[in-house]
Amino acid sequence: MTSKPSSRQSTQRSSLGGEFFVPAALALITLVYLISAIQLGPPMKGGNMTASFFPIATAILMLIALACAMVHALRGKAKAPEEEAAANAESSDDAPRRRQYVGLSLGAIGVVVLTAGYLLAFDLIGYFVATFVYVLLLTGLFSGGFREKWLTKLIAAIVITVAGYLLFEVVFQVRLPTLWSQ
Amino acid sequence: MDSISGLLGGFAALANPETLLYMIGGFLIGTFFGAVPGLTSVLAIALLLPLTYSLDVTTALVACASIFMAGMCSGSITATTINIPGAPSSMMTALEGYPMQQRGEGAKALGHAALGSMIGGSLGALLLMVMAPLAADVALLIRTPGKFSLIAFALIVIIISQRGSITKGMIATLFGVMIATIGIDVVQPLARFTFGTSVLVQGIDMMPLIIGTFAISELLIQADSRSSRTVDPSMIQAAKVRRRDFIPPLSEVREIGVMRYLKSAVIGYAVGILPGAGGSMAAFVSYAESMRSSKHPERYGKGNPEGIAAAECANNSMCGGAFVPMLTFGIPGDPTTAIVLGVLVINGLQPGPQFMTQQLDLIAPMFASLFVSALILIPLTLYLLGPYFLKIVSIRRDVLYSSIAIVALVGSYVATYSTFQMALALVFGVLAYFLRKQKYPTVCLLLGFVLGPSLEEYCRRALSINDGNPSIFFTSPDSLFFIALTVVFFYFMVIRKPKDNSLGTPPAS
Numbered sequence: 046m047t048s049k050p051s052s053r054q055s056t057q058r059s060s061l062g063g064e065f066f067v068p069a070a071l072a073l074i075t076l077v078y079l080i081s082a083i084q085l086g087p088p089m090k091g092g093n094m095t096a097s098f099f100p101i102a103t104a105i106l107m108l109i110a111l112a113c114a115m116v117h118a119l120r121g122k123a124k125a126p127e128e129e130a131a132a133n134a135e136s137s138d139d140a141p142r143r144r145q146y147v148g149l150s151l152g153a154i155g156v157v158v159l160t161a162g163y164l165l166a167f168d169l170i171g172y173f174v175a176t177f178v179y180v181l182l183l184t185g186l187f188s189g190g191f192r193e194k195w196l197t198k199l200i201a202a203i204v205i206t207v208a209g210y211l212l213f214e215v216v217f218q219v220r221l222p223t224l225w226s227q
Numbered sequence: 228m229d230s231i232s233g234l235l236g237g238f239a240a241l242a243n244p245e246t247l248l249y250m251i252g253g254f255l256i257g258t259f260f261g262a263v264p265g266l267t268s269v270l271a272i273a274l275l276l277p278l279t280y281s282l283d284v285t286t287a288l289v290a291c292a293s294i295f296m297a298g299m300c301s302g303s304i305t306a307t308t309i310n311i312p313g314a315p316s317s318m319m320t321a322l323e324g325y326p327m328q329q330r331g332e333g334a335k336a337l338g339h340a341a342l343g344s345m346i347g348g349s350l351g352a353l354l355l356m357v358m359a360p361l362a363a364d365v366a367l368l369i370r371t372p373g374k375f376s377l378i379a380f381a382l383i384v385i386i387i388s389q390r391g392s393i394t395k396g397m398i399a400t401l402f403g404v405m406i407a408t409i410g411i412d413v414v415q416p417l418a419r420f421t422f423g424t425s426v427l428v429q430g431i432d433m434m435p436l437i438i439g440t441f442a443i444s445e446l447l448i449q450a451d452s453r454s455s456r457t458v459d460p461s462m463i464q465a466a467k468v469r470r471r472d473f474i475p476p477l478s479e480v481r482e483i484g485v486m487r488y489l490k491s492a493v494i495g496y497a498v499g500i501l502p503g504a505g506g507s508m509a510a511f512v513s514y515a516e517s518m519r520s521s522k523h524p525e526r527y528g529k530g531n532p533e534g535i536a537a538a539e540c541a542n543n544s545m546c547g548g549a550f551v552p553m554l555t556f557g558i559p560g561d562p563t564t565a566i567v568l569g570v571l572v573i574n575g576l577q578p579g580p581q582f583m584t585q586q587l588d589l590i591a592p593m594f595a596s597l598f599v600s601a602l603i604l605i606p607l608t609l610y611l612l613g614p615y616f617l618k619i620v621s622i623r624r625d626v627l628y629s630s631i632a633i634v635a636l637v638g639s640y641v642a643t644y645s646t647f648q649m650a651l652a653l654v655f656g657v658l659a660y661f662l663r664k665q666k667y668p669t670v671c672l673l674l675g676f677v678l679g680p681s682l683e684e685y686c687r688r689a690l691s692i693n694d695g696n697p698s699i700f701f702t703s704p705d706s707l708f709f710i711a712l713t714v715v716f717f718y719f720m721v722i723r724k725p726k727d728n729s730l731g732t733p734p735a736s
Contacts, residue, residue, distance in 0.1 A: 067665045071402065078405055081420050092695030096412040096419060099683040100405070107401040113394050148661060152450030156632075157657060160443070163636065164649050172637070180629045187625035188455055201626045209633045217281035219641050 063148055064118035068111040075111065079104035155186045171224040177206045230587065234356050237591025241599060246286050250596050253290035254604045257297030258612075262305055262313040262620045263457045263627075265449060268298020269562045273441040274631065276434055276566055276573075277638030284574040288593035291567050292546075296600040297608075298563075299506050299543045300344035303535070304616045307336045309458065313620070316506030316545075319514040319538035326530030334472030334613070335479075339532040340539045341609040342475055343488070347540030348601025350492035351499070351547025356594050359583055362555040366580035369556075371692065373705030375685035378678050380713045381558050385503030385674050387720045395667045403675025404682070406431055413684040426647055433569045434642050435651035436676055440669045441562070442635035443656020448663065449628055458621035470614050475532065483536045487517060495541030499548020502560035503674070506542035513541030543605075546597060554578050554590065558678060562670050565677045 082104055085097035146154060159182050166175035181202035185191045191198065213219040241247055253275075260271035271294050279287035302314030307324030320340055327336035369377060382400055389396030409420045410430025421427040491513040498509040517537030518527045527534050550567075552558045557578040559565035571578060576586060583590065612619065639652040659669050689706075693699035700706045 063661075063665050067661050067667070068398065070661075071398065075405070078420065081422070085417070085419060089695065093691050094687045094695070096415060096417045099686065100408050100419065103401055103404050103408070103679075107398065107405065110394055110397045110401065114398060117394065148664070149447075149657075150451045152452075153447040153660060156446050156450045157653070160632070160636065160653050160656075164646050164653065167636075167640070167649065168646050176633060176637075180633060183629040183632055184625035186450060187628050188623070189453070198625065201623075201629070205626070205630050205633055208630075209637060212634070213637055213641070217278055217641075219281065219637075220644070221637070221640075 068114040072111045172221040233587035237595035240592035249290040253293035257294035258301040261298035261301030277641040289596040292596040293600040303340035316542040323534035338473040338475040343536040343539035344543040348543035351544030352598035355547035363583040372689040372703040376706040376709035381502040388503040399671035400675035403672040404679035407679035439652040439655025440659040444659035447660040491540035492544040495544030496548040499545035509541040509545040510538035
């Protein structure tokens with residue numbers, strides 16, 4: 046009995062988070078941008094626009110639009126709690142899968158972490174090893190683990206790695222980093 | 228005469244085996260990406276962009292054109308057979324195609340879609356060849372203040388065409404403009420927003436932005452899905468089609484009528500010229516007009532080939548129209564032409580009024596590719612691959628998205644041979660993921676990024692001509708024309724919104 050309301054509350058909070066916190070985060074970025082633009086110098090000099098005019102104008106317009114979006118998000122949430130509850134009920138089946146951290150789903154976090162690791166490994170250990178491991182892990186992530194068809198995933202990882210090498214290095218003559226070229 | 232022989236030279240260029248191979252390969256890739264739900268032809272062209280560093284510019288443009296054309300028509304495959312439009316431009320096709328599929332006329336519906344696409348695509352390409360040189364002549368008359376007002380018009384129309392989310396469209400566009408200001412100033416040699424790092428002095432390259440926005444963000448979104456295949460295999464069994472049924476009966480083609488095909492093609496082409504409209508808008512407007520002018524409007528929504536013909540004819544004709552502002556003014560109105568602009572810029576080419584005359588030998592094969600793709604490859608592909616379409620698009624998601632990840636990331640590396648570009652692609656991918664989750668149009672982000680620098684440059688140049696007095700924008704006739712045009716569009720699209728009808732709200736681009 047107690048689990049349903051609490052899950053509803055948490056989903057409502059995360060839903061508000063997206064609609065409100067995305068413009069809020071953008072507003073923070075825009076503020077940093079605006080301060081940097083102001084530091085470039087006065088927007089007008091001798092009757093002419095300087096390098097800071099356009100960024101300052103853009104940032105001000107952006108902040109106005111973001112303020113509107115945030116107000117709209119807050120008003121929307123106040124108006125439609127029932128719709129939200131209905132949406133929560135609908136999505137309750139997918140609850141474990143769609144659990145979010147900092148607005149990112151578990152699957153998306155997995156892709157981001159694997160890709161960041163791939164970028165670090167790419168220069169360090171070369172195309173072949175880095176790509177093979179990355180593709181193998183991605184296939185696992187996109188198919189829900191390695192318990193099923195692991196041999197197919199292994200073969201797919203080898204084929205994609207070799208095909209990528211042939212496409213870039215052989216067909217398009219792009220020099221890719223290799224372990225032996227480090 | 229020079230332009231006619233130049234355009235004919237474009238067709239001759241397609242006889243080159245390598246160019247022909249890229250056109251056919253591009254068409255097949257575009258068909259696949261357009262047909263698989265979740266993938267789009269924009270993603271296909273985005274993935275092709277890094278490869279254009281190693282490709283001849285003409286070959287790259289030919290491939291882009293065939294992907295564009297294929298992506299527009301192939302969305303009808305899954306729209307008709309399993310009621311899931313492969314691309315947004317095929318939503319109207321699903322309204323008529325799927326009921327036909329349920330009646331056992333799926334193959335015929337696909338035949339009508341292919342015929343409409345063939346006619347619309349060919350006419351759009353022909354109109355492009357005829358109209359683009361004329362538009363280029365008009366573009367020569369536009370001076371600096373007018374160029375500013377024209378770009379401002381394009382950006383405003385792109386924003387207001389985001390029905391129901393104008394604020395989000397504005398935020399995404401302005402964010403794109405902000406990203407574009409990073410690096411050396413457009414007028415004076417001053418580095419902006421580098422935050423003390425040397426890697427940002429050159430500015431943000433278009434490639435990581437495109438790869439991140441369209442490829443990486445798609446990976447992040449798809450990572451949530453549970454299904455193991457792109458299309459449920461059980462649906463394939465239920466949607467079997469036979470090759471001989473693809474040819475639409477002459478009686479039905481006559482009933483649709485030549486005028487409907489022509490009108491739909493013209494509507495699609497005109498919508499294509501408008502910034503931000505895209506294939507889904509072209510299909511919607513043409514479908515609505517076809518229903519309005521039909522002798523039997525009551526048959527619409529129940530499997531009427533007229534609706535399929537009108538929608539598919541318009542969205543393929545749109546391809547030709549979309550190239551006009553990009554080639555003559557350097558203003559892309561949709562993501563595909565923005566990426567094609569990127570291909571040109573990578574190769575040191577800048578579209579503008581004289582581009583058509585000075586670089587016709589480079590551009591003509593692209594026009595020819597659009598025409599040949601529509602006239603020959605659309606029907607040929609349907610006939611040869613039609614029965615296997617659903618099997619082809621139902622592939623393992625893990626293999627598909629892993630492959631896309633490798634092409635996208637290694638492709639980002641190609642530009643500068645540095646992992647910094649790959650990291651930027653990842654950063655933009657995460658950013659676009661958040662924006663897409665909250666229904667911010669990422670197309671606006673890209674177009675803001677592409678058009679922002681020109682907007683700033685022309686604004687500053689125009690003001691410096693008039694000692695900083697903004698009255699120049701209202702006294703210059705060309706600028707005044709575009710300001711008036713902006714007001715007219717704003718009035719009709721925002722103040723006096725199109726009333727809801729039985730079709731609902733027009734689909735956003």
